Amino acid sequence: MSTSFLLAVGGFFIMAGGGLPIAFAMFAAAIAYLFMSGQDVGLIAEQSLNGLFGSFVLLAVPLFILAANFMNAGTVTDRLLTFCVALVGRFRGGLAQVNVVASLIFSGMSGSAIADAAGIGRIIIDMMRKDGRYPAGYAAALTAASSVIGPVIPPSIPMVLYALISGSSIGYLFLGGIVPGLLIGATLMVFNAWTARRRNFHTDEVVPLKALPVITFRAFPALMLPVILLAGIYGGVTTPTEAAAVAAAYALLLAAFVYRAMSWRQFHELVLGSARSTAVIGMIIAAALVFNYLVASENIPGIVAESLAGLDIPPVLFLIAVNLLFLALGCLFDATTLLLVVVPLFLPTVAALGIDPVHFGVVIVINIMVGLITPPYGVLLFVINAVTDIPLKDIIREIWPFMGVLLAALLVMILFPQIVLFLPELFGYR
Numbered sequence: 001m002s003t004s005f006l007l008a009v010g011g012f013f014i015m016a017g018g019g020l021p022i023a024f025a026m027f028a029a030a031i032a033y034l035f036m037s038g039q040d041v042g043l044i045a046e047q048s049l050n051g052l053f054g055s056f057v058l059l060a061v062p063l064f065i066l067a068a069n070f071m072n073a074g075t076v077t078d079r080l081l082t083f084c085v086a087l088v089g090r091f092r093g094g095l096a097q098v099n100v101v102a103s104l105i106f107s108g109m110s111g112s113a114i115a116d117a118a119g120i121g122r123i124i125i126d127m128m129r130k131d132g133r134y135p136a137g138y139a140a141a142l143t144a145a146s147s148v149i150g151p152v153i154p155p156s157i158p159m160v161l162y163a164l165i166s167g168s169s170i171g172y173l174f175l176g177g178i179v180p181g182l183l184i185g186a187t188l189m190v191f192n193a194w195t196a197r198r199r200n201f202h203t204d205e206v207v208p209l210k211a212l213p214v215i216t217f218r219a220f221p222a223l224m225l226p227v228i229l230l231a232g233i234y235g236g237v238t239t240p241t242e243a244a245a246v247a248a249a250y251a252l253l254l255a256a257f258v259y260r261a262m263s264w265r266q267f268h269e270l271v272l273g274s275a276r277s278t279a280v281i282g283m284i285i286a287a288a289l290v291f292n293y294l295v296a297s298e299n300i301p302g303i304v305a306e307s308l309a310g311l312d313i314p315p316v317l318f319l320i321a322v323n324l325l326f327l328a329l330g331c332l333f334d335a336t337t338l339l340l341v342v343v344p345l346f347l348p349t350v351a352a353l354g355i356d357p358v359h360f361g362v363v364i365v366i367n368i369m370v371g372l373i374t375p376p377y378g379v380l381l382f383v384i385n386a387v388t389d390i391p392l393k394d395i396i397r398e399i400w401p402f403m404g405v406l407l408a409a410l411l412v413m414i415l416f417p418q419i420v421l422f423l424p425e426l427f428g429y430r
Contacts, residue, residue: 004036005298012291022337026287033294047293048286058164058285062278063244064155067225069270070251071106076222076259080105081123083219086207093196095133096142097189099124103146104153104185105223125388134201137394144380144395145402146188148369151335153181155229155244158368161285161339162361165292166347169358170240171233172424176362180413180420184366187409191401221254234427281336288340300345315353319360319414322346323367327407330371330378338368358424359417366413370406373399 012029016022027044034041071077081102088097102124128139151158154174163170195201207215229247232238238246256262262270313321329338343364350360372380375396385392413419421429 002037002298004033005294007036008033008294021283023283023287026284026291026337026341030287030290030294043293044290047290050289058160060155060160060170060241060244061157061281062274063241063248064157064160065277066271066274067155067244067248067251069274070248070255070262071222071225076255076261077123079219079259080222081127083215083223086212086215091193091196093192093201095124095128096139096192096196096201099128099139099142100146100149100185100188100192103149104181105226106150125384125390135394135398136388136390137398138195140384140388140390140395141398141402142188142192144373144378144384144399145406146185147380148366148373148406149181149184151369152177152184152362152366154178154226155240155247156365157281158335158339158365159361160240161336162343162365165340165344166357166361168361169429172358172427172429173361174230174233174240175423175427175429176358176420177365178423180362180366180409183413183419184406184409187405188402191405195401221258225250225254284336285340288337291341292344295341295345313353315355316415318349318353319355319363320411323363323410323414326364326367327371327374330368330374335368335372338371339364356417356421358429359420362420363410363413366410370403370410373403373406375399 008029011032012025015025015028020028030044031041034043081098084098084101084105085095088094088101091097125136125139125143128134128142129136150156154177156174156177159173159177160170162168163173225247228250229243232243232246233240252262252267256267326338326342329342347357350357372378375381378399381392381395381399384390385395
């Protein structure tokens with residue numbers, strides 16, 4: 001490892017820690033490295049443009065963002081929430097269970113934990129806090145924990161990015177996330193039920209069973225979006241990128257014409273917001289592609305692989321060690337940076353140890369999502385604090401039990417790979 005590379009990495013951490021946006025910090029570190037090593041600074045533009053415009057997979061990212069924004073418009077969200085309340089709101093702690101079920105359903109539309117927390121999460125928190133039914137900190141912590149499901153159940157923007165850097169199939173990664181996502185949801189619901197009895201939470205108003213068919217019918221078109229998405233991919237009709245385009249078009253048709261929940265002004269705002277989100281992610285991806293070039297030119301992945309291979313580490317122990325590292329890094333860096341910059345360092349070792357890349361990808365994505373709620377710097381904690389004004393200390397006080405539940409589920413997935421690989425293998429993987 002050269003001195004210029006170490007200085008560039010050190011500069012990156014100093015700039016990022018000082019508050020400079022991650023993308024700008026990576027670009028600045030790359031420029032410094034190229035100057036110090038006597039290479040052409042024009043490589044930055046070459047690597048960025050080749051990476052961004054040479055990948056058909058990346059087109060799925062803005063399309064999934066657009067589909068999620070369209071689905072969050074107007075009455076679409078209200079209909080889905082009403083369906084969730086009718087389904088599980090009748091139990092003790094029912095609104096808490098609605099929180100989890102809503103995340104399971106919306107995860108099939110957004111692919112983003114932050115989008116779920118800031119959108120549907122804010123609405124459910126307000127419902128839970130009404131008349132003092134639930135402590136504000138508990139409602140916020142549960143919302144943060146259930147938002148983790150968003151990028152696990154397809155579609156998943158982080159899994160698209162993992163496919164980009166690993167060469168894995170997006171379709172099999174999406175399949176691999178379904179059972180783990182449902183497991184996380186079930187685990188949170190069991191914990192909710194136990195907590196509701198222990199803390200004597202409010203029993204919510206019961207929706208009559210005779211009203212359930214009408215409520216389901218009103219929500220049915222929205223509930224079909226994940227079905228259309230997955231059927232297109234696994235039926236061989238569309239590629240994942242084409243399926244993202246179909247999802248965006250269906251969401252627009254639904255919000256604008258079926259539910260009539262979108263005006264021209266809202267359409268303009270949603271498209272503009274999607275463009276801004278895409279630009280932010282695009283900048284980080286471009287910077288990460290340049291940074292990955294620096295890492296590859298220094299042969300860092302090969303050095304890491306050789307060092308770990310020499311230690312003769314069992315695959316399970318390696319997975320646990322890497323997951324502990326990512327839990328620590330998840331407190332400091334956003335998911336996109338970790339996926340595009342740090343994960344590639346370990347891929348050669350993953351291959352050398354015979355660890356399945358789909359299993360590794362799904363586990364790492366879940367790990368990084370848990371990092372989003374890890375105090376004191378978990379991004380989702382700040383997002384929920386910003387949209388609800390619930391004090392951060394109250395959220396952090398309530399988040400620890402949920403962290404324990406999520407980490408226990410993650411450990412089970414590490415120890416039993418078939419939880420991830422069952423559906424991919426059912427559809428012909430390997």
